[in-house]
Amino acid sequence: MAQKESQQAVERELTMSRAMVEAIGHEMRENEEVFYMGEDVADYGGIFDSTQGLLEEFGRDRIMDVPISETAYIGAAVGAAQQGMRPIAELMFVDFFGVCMDQIYNQMAKNTYMSGASVNVPMVLTAAVGGTYNDAAQHSQTLYGTFAHLPGMKVVVPSTAYDAKGLMHNAIRDDDPVVYMFHKRLMGIGWMPAPDGPKTPVPDEPYTIPFGSADVKREGEDVTVVTLGLHVHRALEAADDLAEDGIDAEVIDLRTLVPLDTETVLDSVEKTGRLVVVDEDYRSYGVTGEIIARVAEEGLADLEAVERVAVPDVPLPYARPMEDEVIPGTEDIEAAIRSARS
CATH class of the missing domain: 3.40.50.970 (Thiamin diphosphate (ThDP)-binding fold, Pyr/PP domains)
Incomplete structure (x- = not known):
């Protein structure tokens, strides 16, 4: 949860x-x-x-x-x-x-x-x-x-x-x-x-966050965006930009991959019907595919549209313009959310 x-x-x-x-x-x-x-x-x-x-x-x-x-x-x-x-x-x-x-x-x-x-x-x-x-x-x-x-x-x-x-x-x-x-x-x-x-x-005192507990960083009604790491912040930026156009995106930060909080993702997709998965890892055989597969297995009836945003299957380039091209940016997430909602 x-x-x-x-x-x-x-x-x-x-x-x-x-x-x-x-x-x-x-x-x-x-x-x-x-x-x-x-x-x-x-x-x-x-x-x-x-x-x-x-x-x-x-x-x-x-x-x-x-x-x-x-x-x-x-x-x-x-x-x-x-x-x-x-x-x-x-x-x-x-x-x-x-x-x-x-x-x-x-x-x-x-x-x-x-x-x-x-x-x-x-x-x-x-x-x-x-x-x-x-x-x-x-x-x-x-x-x-x-x-x-x-x-x-x-x-x-x-x-x-x-x-x-x-x-x-x-x-x-x-x-x-x-x-x-x-x-x-x-x-x-x-x-x-x-x-x-x-x-x-951050509190002074120690505290723990249990593994397998995703966090809904932004609530929304139109599209579920599932991500982690750096791209939580890029997804939140995209969601704020799209809110000006009346698109209400929910952003879920997985926080842990093993164990994986599938339930929170499924609950969100049941509400929105649309799923965008964003990852800085490679596209093939990765986190984006795993999340989509789990939603398809357990919540296919709720799923109206799906998009994934990830690094293409190439080594990360050194040159800044080329690196910027392959690592997903805020505009890539915005485009995926718009596509899932259309």
Whole structure:
């Protein structure tokens, strides 16, 4: 079911990176078995500010810079988790999964199953995802669908600071492996300005957001728009623009892909009859197709029109005009909503 969190009583606002760090810091104070490891996460504080300030408080035994060997340190994190620790291992860019996929999928995701549940793997794999800043094909993918497709891992994709903190608390406390995918454009770092929206009120105290609970970020009657990550904000911008023309779009932020809140999507489509799915991942065999398939399987009678907006099946270009062409923008979402409503 959709969860609508009230933030009216909260005064302070945080960037998404600060909200993540706040949750990590709290969990490290509460549980000495929690530690963070990755490339440039100690002295540098993470190239996307994912660990900024943690080294000063927790020291190098718990905030660990590692060699450029993803296979080695993610394997080490798996082993530590199986021995009762709660490691957080960061892939600097999700694209680097190709180096260490054996450790991620054949070990992290499967060892609980392969051991007959004699071991748990309570670890978090964080990874920066997404394009829009011209870093070419090996540093700009999202790959949500790649990880969600492979069983054994929970997959989390926050779009706001409020969600980022609550989902991080839940991820660290979970006894199963969690892939926590943060979009670098949403982090609120100085050299990569974020869009309006991800910086939100965030409570001081810890709180959790349960996995499998989508959030209706904007209610509407005419078209259901289902999305996640950066494109939550692009969809909201499109919905606001279209409201001036009398088109009332509902925007659903999935927040987690595994588990997936199908019920909230179905309830919305039952109301609107029209579905637009937006994703920064590749079009084929991805999130857009999965959402549409689930609606077709369980709510086909309600579905009058469907559109999907995603990255075409090409490597992400380096040149800015070409990257802008392949990554969906607000105008692409507006066009899809208009088409679904026509």
